[in-house]
Amino acid sequence: xxxxxxxxxxxxxxxxxxxxxxxxxxxxxxxxxxxxxxxxxxxxxxxxxxxxxxxxxxxxxxxxxxxxxxxxxxxxxxxxxxxxxxxxxxxxxxxxxxxxxxxxxxxxxxxxxxxxxxxxxxxxxxxxxxxxxxxxxxxxxxxxxxxxxxxxxxxxxxxxxxxxxxxxxxxxxxxxxxxxxxxxxxxxxxxxxxxxxxxxxxxxxxxxxxxxxxxxxxxxxxxxxxxxxxxxxxxxxxxxxxxxxxxxxxxxxxxxxxxxxxxxxxxxxxxxxxxxxxxxxxxxxxxxxxxxxxxxxxxxxxxxxxxxxxxxxxxxxxxxxxxxxxxxxxxxxxxxxxxxxxxxxxxxxxxxxxxxxxxxxxxxxxxxxxxxxxxxxxxxxxxxxxxxxxxxxxxxxxxxxxxxxxxxxxxxxxxxxxx
Amino acid sequence: xxxxxxxxxxxxxxxxxxxxxxxxxxxxxxxxxxxxxxxxxxxxxxxxxxxxxxxxxxxxxxxxxxxxxxxxxxxxxxxxxxxxxxxxxxxxxxxxxxxxxxxxxxxxxxxxxxxxxxxxxxxxxxxxxxxxxxxxxxxxxxxxxxxxxxxxxxxxxxxxxxxxxxxxxxxxxxxxxxxxxxxxxxxxxxxxxxxxxxxxxxxxxxxxxxxxxxxxxxxxxxxxxxxxxxxxxxxxxxxxxxxxxxxxxxxxxxxxx
Numbered sequence: 130x131x132x133x134x135x136x137x138x139x140x141x142x143x144x145x146x147x148x149x150x151x152x153x154x155x156x157x158x159x160x161x162x163x164x165x166x167x168x169x170x171x172x173x174x175x176x177x178x179x180x181x182x183x184x185x186x187x188x189x190x191x192x193x194x195x196x197x198x199x200x201x202x203x204x205x206x207x208x209x210x211x212x213x214x215x216x217x218x219x220x221x222x223x224x225x226x227x228x229x230x231x232x233x234x235x236x237x238x239x240x241x242x243x244x245x246x247x248x249x250x251x252x253x254x255x256x257x258x259x260x261x262x263x264x265x266x267x268x269x270x271x272x273x274x275x276x277x278x279x280x281x282x283x284x285x286x287x288x289x290x291x292x293x294x295x296x297x298x299x300x301x302x303x304x305x306x307x308x309x310x311x312x313x314x315x316x317x318x319x320x321x322x323x324x325x326x327x328x329x330x331x332x333x334x335x336x337x338x339x340x341x342x343x344x345x346x347x348x349x350x351x352x353x354x355x356x357x358x359x360x361x362x363x364x365x366x367x368x369x370x371x372x373x374x375x376x377x378x379x380x381x382x383x384x385x386x387x388x389x390x391x392x393x394x395x396x397x398x399x400x401x402x403x404x405x406x407x408x409x410x411x412x413x414x415x416x417x418x419x420x421x422x423x424x425x426x427x428x429x430x431x432x433x434x435x436x437x438x439x440x441x442x443x444x445x446x447x448x449x450x451x452x453x454x455x456x457x458x459x460x461x462x463x464x465x466x467x468x469x470x471x472x473x474x475x476x477x478x479x480x481x482x483x484x485x486x487x488x489x490x491x492x493x494x495x496x497x498x499x500x501x502x503x504x505x506x507x508x509x510x511x512x513x514x515x516x517x518x519x520x521x522x523x524x525x526x527x528x529x530x531x532x533x534x535x536x537x538x539x540x541x542x543x544x545x546x547x548x
Numbered sequence: 549x550x551x552x553x554x555x556x557x558x559x560x561x562x563x564x565x566x567x568x569x570x571x572x573x574x575x576x577x578x579x580x581x582x583x584x585x586x587x588x589x590x591x592x593x594x595x596x597x598x599x600x601x602x603x604x605x606x607x608x609x610x611x612x613x614x615x616x617x618x619x620x621x622x623x624x625x626x627x628x629x630x631x632x633x634x635x636x637x638x639x640x641x642x643x644x645x646x647x648x649x650x651x652x653x654x655x656x657x658x659x660x661x662x663x664x665x666x667x668x669x670x671x672x673x674x675x676x677x678x679x680x681x682x683x684x685x686x687x688x689x690x691x692x693x694x695x696x697x698x699x700x701x702x703x704x705x706x707x708x709x710x711x712x713x714x715x716x717x718x719x720x721x722x723x724x725x726x727x728x729x730x731x732x733x734x735x736x737x738x739x740x741x742x743x744x745x746x747x748x749x750x751x752x753x754x755x756x757x758x759x760x761x762x763x764x765x766x767x768x769x770x771x772x773x774x775x776x777x778x779x780x781x782x783x784x785x786x787x788x789x790x791x792x793x794x795x796x797x798x799x800x801x802x803x804x805x
Contacts, residue, residue, distance in 0.1 A: 409667060416666035416673075417652070417659045424642045424653040431640040434602065435720055436628035436657040546648040546685055546697035 131192075138188035145181040153177065228497075232400055236393045244389075244396050248464065250504045251399035252457055257484040257496040258406050259453030264482065265491030265539065266419065267446030268426035269319070270327040273334025274481055276314075277307040277451040279473035281458025283341060286354040286468055296360035300459045307455025308448050310337075315447035319440055334478055342470040353469025359391065360398055360463050367391035395464050402460060406453055407493060418445055476518075483521060487528060489535020498536055553616055555580045555724060555756050556601075556632075561610035563593070563600050563780075570596045572780040574610075578724070578773075583750055583757045585767045587791075588777035589800065594760045595637060597777070598728055602634045603627040614724070629657055633717040634726035637760075639709045643702035647693060647712060650701050651684035654716045680719075687715040691745065707738040714745065718753075725749065727759040731766055739763060743770055768792070776800070 153173055157164045168174075187194070236244040256278060263271045284306040285299035294302065318329050341348050348354065359367060365378045367390055378394070379386040413419045421442045425432050429439050462468050484503050488495030507517055528535070558576035562569070571593045578584050586594050600607040603624035612620040619627055628634075642650050652659075659680050665673040688694040691711040696704060704712060710730060717725055727746075731739045743766055749755045761767045767774065768788045776783040776791060778800045784791060791797055 412667045412669070416663075417656050418663075418666070420645070420649055420653050421656050423645060424656075427642045427644060428640050430604070431636070431642065432653070433604070433624040434628055434634050434636070434640075435654045435716065436625050436633075437653070438623075438625045545646075546681060546688075 134189055134191060137191075138185045141188045142181040142185035145184045146177060149177045149180060229404070236396050241389055241392050244392050246504070246508060248392070248396045248399050250501050251396070251403050252461055252464075253481070253484060253500040253504050254403050254497050255399070255406050255453060255457040255460075256481045257488065257500045258403070258410055258493065259450045259457065260481050261485050261488075261491060261493070261496050262410065262413070262453070263446050263450035264485050266414070266426075267422045267443055267450075269443060269446065270323065271330045271447075271450070272327045272475075272478055272482065273330035273332065273337075274450070274454060275473045275475070275478040276330075276334035276337035277311055277454035278458040278461070278477070279337050279341060279470070280310045280451075281307045281455030282462040282468050282472070283348060283354075283458075284455070285459040286357050286462045287347070289358050290354055290356075296358060296459075296463050299463075300456060303459035303462075304452045304455040307458065308452040311448040311451025312444065315444045319443045319447065331475070331478075334473075334475060338470045338473050341473070348470075351469060351471070353467055353471070355467040357462050357466050357468065359466065360395070360460075362394060367394055399460060399464075402456060406456075409449075410493060413449070418442065422446055480521075483525065487524070487536060489538040491539030492535060492537045495535050495537035495539070552579060554578055554613075555582075555615060556758070557611075557613040558601065559611045559613075561597065561600055561612065562608050563596050563605060564608040570780050571600065571607075571777075574775075574777065574780075574782050575785075576775060578756055578758060580723075580756055581750055581754055582772045583746065583759070583770050585771040585774045586758065586760045586777060587762070587764075587767055587774060588783070592777045593780040594777055595728060596780075598634060598726060598760065601627075602632060602726065628720065628722075631721070631723040632726065633720050633722040633724070635713045635717060635728055635730065637728045637732070639706070639713060641701040641709055641712060641716070643700070645701060646698050647701055647704070648681070648684050648688065648697045650712060650716050651687065651719045652680055654719045655680045655683065658720070683719050687718050690718075690748075691715045707734055710734065710738075710742075711745070718749070722755070724756045724758065727757065727761075729760055729762065731761055731763045739766055742766070746770055 154169050154177055156167050156169055158167050159165075232247075235247055239247065256274070260271065260274045263269050263274070281303035284303040285294075285296070288294035288299050288302055314330070314333050318326060318333075321329060342350055344350070361367070362378060365376055365381050367378050377386070378390055421432070421437055424437070425439055425442055432439055432442075461472075465472075480503060484496060484499040487503065488497070488499030506520070507514070510517075510520070513520065554577045556576065556578040558574060561571055561574040561576070563571040574593075574597055576584075576586075576597075586597065588594050596605065599605040600610075600620075601612060603619070603622050603626065606621050610620065611618065614627075614630060614632055617630075619630065619632075642653060645653070659676045662673075664670075685694065685697070688697055691714060693704075693708060693712055693715065696708065701709065701712065710733075714725075714727070714730070730746075731742055734742060746757060746759075747770060750757055759767075771788055773786065774788055774791045775785050776794075776797050783800055784794045784797050786794070
């Protein structure tokens with residue numbers, strides 16, 4: 130117990146008292162025309178005192194606590210033999226097969242709610258994988274990713290509203306539109322780096338949302354767009370009664386109508402989209418452009434000296450990432466049937482980014498795992514809804530302390546030279 | 549008929565950083581397949597000249613003709629694509645990537661980078677990848693690094709990293725190779741190897757080489773011509789023998805007597 134610790138302990142206790150004393154210990158209440166200051170109940174004071182005491186003791190015995198902490202056996206590192214096994218291509222392939230098989234049979238075992246939730250998870254996986262290209266692979270911090278998601282969703286919704294475009298052409302239009310926006314934004318922005326890039330993309334995400342909110346003549350503003358058509362399976366609808374000139378799924382196959390069919394279909398559709406995304410990213414990683422992304426992240430000057438155009442390569446990442454957000458947005462719009470700018474706030478960007486960081490930048494299994502955690506946690510802990518952001522923050526801080534590289538850090542496939 | 553055109557023809561190259569005149573009226577003519585060295589005391593502006601030539605700086609004034617075309621003011625990656633490739637004073641490898649991947653990245657521009665070809669692994673894509681691999685293997689063998697092909701670049705010893713950097717330049721199939729202090733930090737044996745490598749690049753691969761170097765023994769033994777720069781100004785130019793005798797050079801290096 131050093132003098133230094135004692136001083137720090139006193140200061141932290143004082144800070145706790147000063148802050149919580151004002152924030153929680155004093156209340157304003159209205160009496161007649163004015164406000165009067167009243168003290169809170171004694172229980173609040175006790176809590177404040179307890180908190181101050183806790184901080185005092187914590188800082189006083191900080192060194193000892195750190196020692197104890199270090200003495201605890203850390204999270205066991207996976208043994209070398211195990212990592213060697215998990216890195217074998219056969220094992221990896223088996224793992225993916227199991228994962229896909231589990232995803233395929235899931236809706237037959239889960240109830241309607243479970244399938245619906247899984248669909249939501251899949252949307253976040255897709256968004257996470259898309260942002261992973263930009264942040265994890267190309268190393269460009271994009272805080273406005275939700276903007277492209279919104280572009281995709283609104284592209285489909287507007288096309289459906291004004292031109293009666295179906296889901297499938299809408300999907301391509303949404304992807305193309307989001308890609309175009311990614312490209313257009315990327316042009317001026319990619320000269321910036323690090324924090325500056327983050328701020329500009331953050332602004333972009335907000336601009337999109339505010340535009341959608343205010344262009345009432347086109348998007349009906351905060352009222353949103355409803356009645357967005359659901360996806361069809363080769364022209365078969367998933368409704369009780371077919372609309373003009375259409376056929377429904379249950380009529381075609383001669384089975385009883387069940388609303389579960391649609392939920393399952395949406396789930397499988399999302400699954401297919403995710404699998405396509407995974408395939409594309411896996412190819413990208415093994416393509417020259419994937420290597421260029423990593424090289425650019427490591428040393429931009431060396432890249433330039435070797436004839437790589439940094440702007441073009443970054444633009445590539447930005448555009449591809451945006452395309453996946455566009456697909457996800459279109460699917461989201463079709464699934465919800467109703468969208469409004471509310472769905473595309475900054476918090477959404479933050480969640481997607483949290484998924485990428487939590488999972489381990491650049492890692493695909495990590496993103497999947499993190500997307501599951503980030504989507505399921507709020508559902509499981511519904512009663513703590515108010516503390517959701519607090520929990521997110523806590524989770525992030527803990528992650529940065531224990532596993533700054535993410536849950537499952539990326540292992541990039543290396544091309545090997547065989548001689 | 550005129551004589552052979554110089555590969556690189558630099559006239560009155562000037563680079564100004566605010567009030568500081570870092571390079572002032574440097575002239576440089578390099579004939580094909582020559583080895584030219586640029587020497588000068590520390591801070592003379594040699595690396596600044598390099599940066600101007602390779603498009604990392606925009607020169608304030610002057611003209612740079614490379615294979616008869618103006619290249620001043622072009623961005624670095626475009627200069628590199630025209631066949632003028634450089635190394636750096638400090639090793640700039642992609643440290644987290646494997647040795648062979650370093651060489652593949654360098655061939656990015658020459659490879660089949662079409663998205664669709666890559667996504668569906670078309671035959672053309674595989675062929676271009678195989679070619680790149682073969683070229684990488686060839687150059688790794690040349691610089692004696694073949695056995696380390698699949699190791700991470702930052703696990704190599706310093707001398708090996710230097711050689712890898714040269715190999716990485718070579719896979720881009722340049723016509724002019726610019727080496728910024730390639731012998732810095734090498735031991736005498738490695739320097740000797742480097743000398744042989746440079747000679748081989750010129751003799752069998754018909755390369756033109758411009759280098760900045762402080763190792764006088766190396767410079768004097770391999771250079772066809774030497775350019776001396778002092779405080780941003782060209783001081784002398786000539787064959788190693790002429791430079792050795794030049795009183796101005798001796799003065800600049802040893803100080804006034």
